[in-house]
Structure formats: structure tokens, C-alpha cells
Amino acid sequence: MGKKIIVAGLGHGGIAAAAQLARAGYDVTVYEKKKEGTLGYDWTDIFAPGPLAEAGIPMPDESKYEYKQDMTFYSPSERVALEQHVPEDDREIKMERRDIYEHLINHALECGVKIEYETEVLGPVLLGNRVVGINTDKGDYYGDLIIDACGMLSPVRMNLPDHLGIEKEPARIEYITIYRAFYNVASDEEPEAKFKVMLFKDNKLGMSWVASEEDHTDVLIGRFENFDMEEVERFTDVLRQTSPRIGREVLRGGQFVKIPVRHPLSLMVADGYAAIGDSAFMTVPLIGSGIANCLRASRILADSIISDPTDSFSVETLWKYQYNFYKSLGSGLAALAAGKLLLPKLTADEVDYFFDSGMITSDDITFGADFVGLSSMSFSFPDLLNKAKHVCKNTDILKKLPAAGARISAVTAACAGIPKRYSPDKVRSWKKIYEMPFKNY
Numbered sequence: 001m002g003k004k005i006i007v008a009g010l011g012h013g014g015i016a017a018a019a020q021l022a023r024a025g026y027d028v029t030v031y032e033k034k035k036e037g038t039l040g041y042d043w044t045d046i047f048a049p050g051p052l053a054e055a056g057i058p059m060p061d062e063s064k065y066e067y068k069q070d071m072t073f074y075s076p077s078e079r080v081a082l083e084q085h086v087p088e089d090d091r092e093i094k095m096e097r098r099d100i101y102e103h104l105i106n107h108a109l110e111c112g113v114k115i116e117y118e119t120e121v122l123g124p125v126l127l128g129n130r131v132v133g134i135n136t137d138k139g140d141y142y143g144d145l146i147i148d149a150c151g152m153l154s155p156v157r158m159n160l161p162d163h164l165g166i167e168k169e170p171a172r173i174e175y176i177t178i179y180r181a182f183y184n185v186a187s188d189e190e191p192e193a194k195f196k197v198m199l200f201k202d203n204k205l206g207m208s209w210v211a212s213e214e215d216h217t218d219v220l221i222g223r224f225e226n227f228d229m230e231e232v233e234r235f236t237d238v239l240r241q242t243s244p245r246i247g248r249e250v251l252r253g254g255q256f257v258k259i260p261v262r263h264p265l266s267l268m269v270a271d272g273y274a275a276i277g278d279s280a281f282m283t284v285p286l287i288g289s290g291i292a293n294c295l296r297a298s299r300i301l302a303d304s305i306i307s308d309p310t311d312s313f314s315v316e317t318l319w320k321y322q323y324n325f326y327k328s329l330g331s332g333l334a335a336l337a338a339g340k341l342l343l344p345k346l347t348a349d350e351v352d353y354f355f356d357s358g359m360i361t362s363d364d365i366t367f368g369a370d371f372v373g374l375s376s377m378s379f380s381f382p383d384l385l386n387k388a389k390h391v392c393k394n395t396d397i398l399k400k401l402p403a404a405g406a407r408i409s410a411v412t413a414a415c416a417g418i419p420k421r422y423s424p425d426k427v428r429s430w431k432k433i434y435e436m437p438f439k440n441y
Helices: 012-023 050-054 097-111 229-240 291-306 315-340 348-356 369-373 381-391 395-416 424-439
Strands: 004-008 027-031 044-047 065-067 072-074 081-083 093-096 114-116 121-127 130-136 139-142 145-148 175-185 195-199 206-212 217-223 246-260 273-275
Touching: 004 012, 004 130, 004 139, 012 027, 012 097, 012 145, 012 291, 044 097, 044 291, 050 291, 093 097, 097 114, 130 145, 206 229, 217 229, 217 246, 229 246, 273 315, 291 315, 315 395, 315 424, 348 395, 395 424
Parallel strands: 004 027, 004 145, 027 114, 072 195, 145 273
Antiparallel strands: 044 093, 065 093, 072 081, 121 130, 130 139, 175 217, 175 246, 195 206, 206 217
16 A cells, blocks of 8 residues: 555544554554653543444453543532433443553554654645645654644644635634642542532633542633633632532642634645544534544544545545544534534523523433434433523523524534535535634624
8 A cells, every 4th residue: 555644643533543544554653742651631531432442442451441420510509400310331431541542552553553752743744735744843754644633723734824724723712721630638528419510600601520539539620711820729719618528739630721612623624634633623512522522533534545545635535534524423513512602692690590490401411422422412402492492481591592593503504515525616615604603603
């Protein structure tokens, strides 16, 4: 076969795709700026295990993971608490982030992938309209295909020429800033909920959680705005009022991270280029979870490449990857992203009303391992909006629902109409229709 594929960055989707392509006979090299053994945040992560098999990756050793406990969602006032009841077969697994990386990397190496660490990717190398390589702090490297797995602020995607039509930076409402730390346990008092998720707590647009473990308390603060350590300290004191187990010593973590929570890229391929994972905005827009989605996307990308007898890696042949991604995952994610844009329009009191009135129930917030695939998800904005129209007596909320419903409908229709085959004019027209609802909020 002899074709050389470069993966820019060790994102989960990129390394999973690299393994599948190397196993199929391609010459695959990953370039990563961090040192070997240092990838992954100093905390655990939760994801659906099913997509591992879809990507041809074995389950990790049972000693490396445990099944996630159900979450309990609280209204801003904490008057109402709704507990999930995820079926056993749909439960997600919880692993150390570094163990996840180690598992994926070891599998890729066994498949024949080469990894060059301590090599920072700075941007793409182009020949005309074709991406032919990457520029790094150690020089230029050339390949027949560049898979962009450098993350939300990928220097490859952000430095592509404008005329290719690929979006550059996310808007502020399209990513969430989180602070996460494991604190010592300050009280033996039994928590009211083991995994407590709070929405719009302290009138702040965002989400926070307090997960009580035997030897630590896991605290996450997520906002659609920037904040600093002074605000972290203030807000954790607010959390301690109802969660006294939160100590004052940070045992692990203590980092700020930005996570995309927006619709997938309207164009994720070009001649010699394909974006995946956070580089293509594949996270679940409500919660920022992305590992399972990018593993599924890696299978779609690898299958699209392997099934192309020409090995041209042209935008026309790579379009099959984008089309199949939207048909299986992207359309659902885009609809959720459209619905999520209602959140900045709501006040904490209005979110309380959703809980107090019974518009949101335990069934609505019960989503299991297939949440990422949207196949067994009970909670959806279209269902919620439809329910709200029938039971809501809050006139302020009712005024905000029609625009949200129209936005979801427009995005859903756009995704259904994605061109099956690449044509510059058809794709340009489709992009405009798809992006329009996200620009008018």
C-alpha cells in the first residue's frame, strides 16, 4: 500500500484511527508535543465502553476501571433532586485518564503505529489547496493524509486558508471552562447523594458536581465564562454549605480545562485533511463527553479510507467520512447543540421552574452508555420543548420556547439534507443552511 498517514496530536480519536489504519497496512506516524507517559489529566474520566469494540480496541483489564454510579441532578435552589436509573447494560465505565491513554497507545503500537513525542505541531503545510504535511518545532513532515487530532484549538485547523471553508475558532458560548480537583474528605457525614450534579448553582450559567468517594471528594465547576482561583475558592465555599465532605486540601487535579460543547464542524475534510475528536467538535454538547464519540468516529474514518480503492485522500473521497458521521452521530449532536442555546436565555429561577413543575423528571435525565449515540437517550430538547408547551404556565419561559424549537427543527432538517456525494456548490449551500441556526441566537 505504501501510503503515509500523519496524525497530528494524540487525541483519542486520532490514535484509535491510527491503529485501525496501521493494521490495514498504511504507514502511520503520530506527532505529539507532550513527553511519553505524561498524557491525560490527573483525574478520572467516564465513557461508554461499547465504542472500544467498534474501534477494534479490547476492553482494558478489569482492575483499571469500575462502573459509574448514577448521578442525581439538582435544581439551582436544590429544592428538587432527580436521580438517574441507568440500566445495568447501559452503564458507563470510570477510568483514570492516563490509564485510558496508556491503553489506547499500547494498542496502537501493537498495530504498528509509530509515535514521535516532544514534537509540537505548529500548523499545516499546503501545496495549493491540498494539505501535504505538518509544520512542527522540529521541521516539516509530509504525508499523503493528515488526520487532525490536535484538539479544540488545533493549530492545524486554525491555520488552514480561509477559502477552504473550515471553521477556525469556537465562539465563547461554544466551549465550557472547567475547574476540577479531588479534595480531602472533611466530614464523615453521609452525603445526600453520592454523585451530585447541580445546574445554575449560585445563579451561574453552567454545571457543577460533587462526587463523594471513600478517600476524596471530586469537585467540578463548569462555566460558559472564564473564572479564576479566587472564584473557585468562593464557589467551593458555596458548595460546602450543602456538601460538607469537601475539604480544603487539593489532593489531585486542580486544573482549568476548556472543553468544546458545540455542533460538529460543518466541514471536517479537505484535500489531504480530515479532522476528528475535539478538532472537529464531536463532544456531547450538553456535558462535554467526547471519548466514545471520537472512538466511533475513528471507525467511520478508517472504514472510509480503507474502502477507497484510489487512495487519493481527496476531499471528494473523504466526504464519505463526514457524510457517514453525520448520519450516525453528527445530526443528533447538532440538534442537541441547537437546543443547548436555550440555556443562556434562561434564568436560575426558570430552571427551577422546570424542576418544580415536573417538566423534567428522573426519566428525562436518565441517559446511559448509548447517550453518545443518541439511540437510547430519554432526555432530548425536542421532547422537553414539546412537554413544556403543554404544561408550562410560566409566560417568560413560553416566550423563549418557539425560537428554540425552530432552531432545533432547522438543524435537524439541514442534517437530513447533507449531500451524499461531494460537490463544491452543493456542500457550500448545505454549509450555509446548517450553520445559519447557530448564528442567529
